[in-house]
Structures are given as C-alpha cells and as structure tokens.
Amino acid sequence: MKKYLERLWNGLIKENPVLVLMLGMCPALAVSTQAMNGIGMGLSTLAVLVLSNFVISCLRKVIPDQVRLPAYIVIVASLVTVTELLIKAYIPSLYKALGIYIPLIVVNCIILGRAEAYANKHTPLLSVMDGIGMGLGFTIALTLAGMIRELLGAGTVFGLRLLPESCSMTIFIQPPGAFLVFALIIAVMNAIGIRTRQRKLVESGCDGNCGLCQSPCESAAPKTEEEQKGGEQA
Amino acid sequence: MNNSSLIMIIVGTALVNNVVLNQFLGICSFLGVSKQMKASISLGGAVIFVITIASAVASLLYDNILKPLGMDFMKTIIFILVIAALVQIVEMFLKKKSPAVYQSLGIYLPLITTNCAVLGVALNNVQDGYNFIQCVTSGFGTAVGYTIAIVLLAGIRSRINEKDLPKPLRGAPIVMIAAALMSIAFMGFGGLVL
Numbered sequence A: 001m002k003k004y005l006e007r008l009w010n011g012l013i014k015e016n017p018v019l020v021l022m023l024g025m026c027p028a029l030a031v032s033t034q035a036m037n038g039i040g041m042g043l044s045t046l047a048v049l050v051l052s053n054f055v056i057s058c059l060r061k062v063i064p065d066q067v068r069l070p071a072y073i074v075i076v077a078s079l080v081t082v083t084e085l086l087i088k089a090y091i092p093s094l095y096k097a098l099g100i101y102i103p104l105i106v107v108n109c110i111i112l113g114r115a116e117a118y119a120n121k122h123t124p125l126l127s128v129m130d131g132i133g134m135g136l137g138f139t140i141a142l143t144l145a146g147m148i149r150e151l152l153g154a155g156t157v158f159g160l161r162l163l164p165e166s167c168s169m170t171i172f173i174q175p176p177g178a179f180l181v182f183a184l185i186i187a188v189m190n191a192i193g194i195r196t197r198q199r200k201l202v203e204s205g206c207d208g209n210c211g212l213c214q215s216p217c218e219s220a221a222p223k224t225e226e227e228q229k230g231g232e233q234a
Numbered sequence B: 001m002n003n004s005s006l007i008m009i010i011v012g013t014a015l016v017n018n019v020v021l022n023q024f025l026g027i028c029s030f031l032g033v034s035k036q037m038k039a040s041i042s043l044g045g046a047v048i049f050v051i052t053i054a055s056a057v058a059s060l061l062y063d064n065i066l067k068p069l070g071m072d073f074m075k076t077i078i079f080i081l082v083i084a085a086l087v088q089i090v091e092m093f094l095k096k097k098s099p100a101v102y103q104s105l106g107i108y109l110p111l112i113t114t115n116c117a118v119l120g121v122a123l124n125n126v127q128d129g130y131n132f133i134q135c136v137t138s139g140f141g142t143a144v145g146y147t148i149a150i151v152l153l154a155g156i157r158s159r160i161n162e163k164d165l166p167k168p169l170r171g172a173p174i175v176m177i178a179a180a181l182m183s184i185a186f187m188g189f190g191g192l193v194l
Helices: A002-014 A025-031 A035-058 A065-090 A092-101 A103-107 A109-119 A124-154 A175-204 A225-233 B003-016 B027-033 B037-069 B072-097 B099-108 B110-114 B116-127 B132-160 B172-191
Strands: none
Touching: A002 A124, A025 A035, A025 A092, A025 A103, A025 A124, A025 A175, A025 B027, A035 A065, A035 A092, A035 A103, A035 A109, A035 A124, A065 A092, A065 A103, A065 A109, A065 B072, A065 B110, A092 A103, A092 B116, A103 A109, A103 B072, A103 B116, A109 A124, A124 A175, A175 B172, B003 B132, B003 B172, B027 B037, B027 B110, B027 B132, B027 B172, B037 B072, B037 B099, B037 B110, B037 B116, B037 B132, B072 B099, B072 B110, B072 B116, B116 B132, B132 B172
C-alpha cells in the first residue's frame, strides 16, 4: 500500500511534471488562461496518462524493445483520439476552449516520458497509480497557474469576480503572462526546494535521480529523455 | 492563388503568430536546446526541414486519403506516424552526412517527433482548410518563426550565463522570464497589417 501512496506523492509534489521535471510545458503555458481550462486540460491529460500507462504496462513484455517508441505513440494517439471524440460529444464548451491542444496531448512529453521511464518497467497497478499521481500533479500545476493568471489578468477566479475590472492587467492572460507566471511559480518552488533537497541529498546519498538533483554531479548516468529536461533547471 | 496571400501566411506564421512565443508549441526543445547557439541553429535547420516536409505530406494524405474516405478522426494518429517516420529518415541522413551536427543535436533530434510544433502545424493547416501550397508555406513560415525565436533566446542566454543571479531564479525561471520579454516584443508584430 505504501508503495502506491508513494507514487501519488511522487507525482504530486516530489516530481511534479510541470514544476519540477519541466515536462508538458506547451499545454501548461497555453491553456492556463483560466482556472477552468486548466482543470479541463489537466483531467483530460490525466485520463489519457492513466490509460496509456495501464495499456503499456500490460503490454510491456509483448512489445519488442526496438519498436517500442512507435508502438507507444500509436497507443497514445489512439487513446487521445478517443478522448477527443468524447470531449467533443459531451463537453463541447471545453472542446472549443482547448481547441488544438486536445489532439496535441499525443505529443505531451509527460505521457511518453512516463511510459518510457516508468510504465514499461513496472506492474499495471503501480503504473496506474503513477499515472494518477503525475496527472494530478499536472492538473494542480495548471489550475494554480490558471487561477493566478485569471486573477491578475481578468480579476476573476473560476469566473467569480474578486478584483474590480479596473485592476486587471490583461498582459497576464496574454502569451507573455504565461511565461512570467510559470517562471515565478518555478522560482518559488526552487526557493523552497533548494534547502530541503540538499538536506535529503546528504542523508540519502545519490539516488540516481539526476532530474531533481541540484548538485553538480560528475557521475551522472547517460541522460534519458526525461532527465535531460529535468536537468535543465539544475 | 496569388503571391501576396502566401507572403501574408509566411509573415503571419513566422512573426505575428510566432509558434513558440504566441502559441506555445515546441517549448520543450525551445527551453532545452537554446543553451548553445550552435545547437540552436542546427536544430532550427532540422525543424525547418521536418516541418516543411511533414506539412506537405500531411496535407497530401489528408486531402487525398483521409477526407475522401471520411476518416477525419484518424488524422492525429496518421500525422504522428508520418512525422515519426520523417524524423527517423532525417536522423539517418544526418548521421551519415554530418556527424558533427548529429552529435550536437543529441537527444533533441528524435525528440522532434514529440515537438508539438510539428503536429500542431499539420493539424492547424487542416483546420484552416489550407490547400497544398498554403500548407507548405505555412509550415515553412512556422518553422522559420521557431528558428528565429530559438536563436534569439540562445543569444540572450549566453549573456544571462555571465550574470550572478539569485539562486532560485537560475536555470528555467530566468529563461522563461527572458521568453516572456521576447513574447511582449513579438506582440508588437500584431500591429503589422498587410
């Protein structure tokens, strides 16, 4: 049981895909103009991620190693198409708001990254938990950014007016605001994280997780796709 | 089909609706590769090549196969497979012809497959109902916009690296703040009416 909860915690905070690993930045920046869009995008990605982790984990012994990436892409693309059609049919307003970013879930690095880094090495149940954790982490990051941007840019949160209209700074719901808000959220996370991570590092020694490591480590293993991006902020 | 509308597509996709700074496609490699000027230029080249060909092939497939068969909904799957195959070809070509460029691109070359810009352009073209020539033009314009943005950011980053920054801002945050300022600058092109 502990293992499963650890997966959730890992995705939510420790390895939050957007804020720590820097994966899936494109949809995060693009749809976080409103808190509601953030939730919609987050939950759609969560659904695809959980299903793809499950399917890939079930098939991990069947898929030959050399063609695994194309196989993953086909699996993910099929799941995304199903999700897209479902959203189009049942939540047309969300479909309109997210637009092209729904089919683009296919190329969201989080999904392929988790398939490659986790699902193809672990049991289906653990992979599903990993998917839920990562998906929720993504949703929370997007919703948080969406709330900040909506509040500063339009004076509302989830459509509720908190600031008078004259106080709103439109720049925050325009493209530059996305970069600014995410930069500041990540900076705050870094400021909180630097100290705790250093303490943990001393306690546990190197855990091989170079994506989270702040120390200039010489013995870094050959970087995988995920670590390469995680390492950007080190 | 007159020339001025093609020019409008190029200016529109490269500057006004810049793919990275305005539509947030291809952010991963934009933030990742822009550490080095050389790698950014060669990635830009590879992206121009891949996007232009991918949008041509995607447009042909969509108009001639998917649409007549009424298989619109398969477009995401088909497009991503075409792109993956193309990237593979480019990779093999570069490995043979120019190993130096191949080395400097490293992991980011296969990652062009998951560069949302490529799939994004293909899907956008179809959505806008562009014909073949318009698709190729908008693909090329988008890729040029991507290259402009990543090369500019690489230049800015080489200056940032020399500065003594507060620790929490180091790495991703300061790069994104730089990107935000670039994005504000690019918003100026919005006033460009042809």
